[in-house]
Amino acid sequence: MLAVAVxxxxxxxxxxxASAAWVMSGYVxxxxxxxxxxxxAADLLGRRRMFLTWLGVFLVFSMLGGFAINGWVLVxxxxVTGVAAAFMTPAAMSIITTSYPEGPQRDQALLVFAGVGAGGFSLGLVIGGLLTELGWRWVFFAPVFLAGAILLAALRLLPAEPRPEPAPRGHDLFGAASAAAAMLLLAYGIVRLEHRGEGLGLTLGALAAGMALVAAFTVIERRAKAPLVRLGIFRRAAMVRADVGALLFVGAFFGFQFVVTLYLQELRGWSSLRTAIALLSMGCDVVLAPALTPRLVNRYGNSRVVFGGFLLAIVAYGLFLPVDRDWSYAAMFPSLIIAGTAFALAYGPLTIAATDSVTEEEHGLASGLLYTFTQFGSAVGISTVTAVYGIAALGGDGSPDAVLDAYRTSLVVPVVMVLLGAAVSALGLRNGARRTARHEAAAPVTRDGADDGSPGHGRRRPTPNP
Structure with missing residues (x-):
């Protein structure tokens, strides 16, 4: 909602x-x-407890933002609302994954969860445009009322959970500190790419320090008695592919959305409300994610649906590359509607794949990894298109045609990201086909050769005695 209000x-x-940019970057x-x-923390301290506690923090600091009278309070x-979301969202997702058995029920629940999230991405633009017309402070106050309603509902509807047993080998405090510091420095370095002219040395220094802390974190986790992150979880190839795919897909989506917003508002002179309404077609995922995606997943499997989403995204962003100064909305519409459809297809199945086959004790960790990659994806996507746009604009003369050329150049970034994502997801297609072949080869058969799902490993079912 805040994107069009800045x-x-x-x-x-x-x-x-620069200060206005940090209003967005601070949350990321x-x-x-x-x-x-x-x-x-959701795994170790309780999922319900973490969700409720940090939802309350989110509510309080969103209200503080609405009352802000200067930039630093707003940032x-x-x-802090970003930190609250960092604790709240993985807890919410792991509540879902531990409430349903692995299989169709959990997949359906995760697709609904992802569909609601996808709808929030798209509808937030429109709602933000409407609220900005009333006054930008309502962009902060509206989540206060919504969070309050969710908090009351959660207190009543979320079942109580037993208090977690104290960790017999203590908590990995050094691992937690190094992980948080590493992620902060890497995120800071990435978002600084947007702030050109503030010193390349500081940006590179933050990224280098972040990578050094990642290395330190790895050493700490190998030696810790009770590691914050069990490094063996990264041996799950499907989970890693899903996380990397989510980074590339979400990064491309937000980068594309950011460039289109700038094009409509700065070059075409459209108001924030008109821009938000124009982008509403990308919100088709609100309908498609819960209605179409589950059927496709049930029929074709996660890997194929994710790959199809990437292919559609390539088409969507590629169609927008030749954008012109006087394009009609009809010319833009195919890209926008296909981009929304691609999001509906890819986002939910990526969410399923990121937690599939992970033990219940590590569902919070798997969810946290997914959202870490997702948030870094959004930061990388927006920062990279902004940096590419800035470099391209410096080579122009500042005329509208030069600005348009810079937009076209920056639009190459989301195209490259979804091309890479399609390559990553294609590996899942090959591995999925191998798993299917092995399953069919080992499946038990009935008298007519059909798989009856029972143990037997190829033995024929005896003929019943009449």
Missing amino acids: PTIRADLGLTT LGYAGFTLLGGR VARF
Whole structure:
């Protein structure tokens, strides 16, 4: 919701361009920096407890942002709400994955969960445009009322859980500190790519320090008696593919959305409300994710549906590459509707694959890893298209045609990201086919050769005695 409100906030509070950018980046920094820790906290300290506690924190600091009278209060509020989301979202997802047995029921629940999230991405733009017309502070106050309603409902509907047993080997405090510091520095370095002219040395230094802390974290986890992250979880190839695929897909989606928003508002002069309504067609995932995606997953499997989503995304972003100054909405519509359809197909199945076959004790960790990759994806997508746009714009003369050329150049970034994602997801197709072949080869047969799902490993069922 905040994406279309930033220009109004900047004008009202008299913020510099850099300060206004940190209103968006602060949330990403908090979210990406603490999601891994938040996911593990849900496993160790209780999923319901983490969800309720951090939902309350989210509510309080969202209200603080609505009352902010200067930029630094707004950035702090956004950072803390990002941290709250980092603890709250993996807890919510792991509540779902532990409430349903592995199989069709859990897949259906996760597809609904992902569909609601996908709808939030798209409808947030429209709602943000409407609320900004009333006053930008409502962009902060509206989540307060929504979070309050969810908090009351959760207190009543979420079943109580036993208090977690104290960790017999203690908690991995050094691992937690190094993980949080590493994620914060990496996220900071990535979002700084948007802030050109503030010093390349600091950006590279943050990224280098973050990578060094990742290495330190790995050493700590190998030696810890009770590691925050069991490194063996990264041997699950399907989970790693899903996490990397989510990073690339979400990064491309948000990068594309960001460039289109700039094109419509800055080059075409459209209002925030008109821009939000124009992008509403990308919200088709609200309908498609719960209605179409489950049927496709049941029929073709996660891997094929994810791959189809990437292919559609390639088409969507590729169609927008030749964008012109006087394009009609009809010319833009195919890209927008196909992009929304691609999101509906890929996002939910990626969520399933990221937690599939993970033990219940590590569902919070798997969820935290997924959302860590997702948040880094959004940061990478937006920061990279912004940096590419800035470099391309520097080579122009500032005319509308030069600005348009810079937009076209930056649109190459989401195309490259979904091409890479399609290559990653194609590996899942090959491995999935092998698993299917092995399953069919080992399946028991009835008298007519059909798989009856019973143990027997190829033995024929005896003829019943008449």
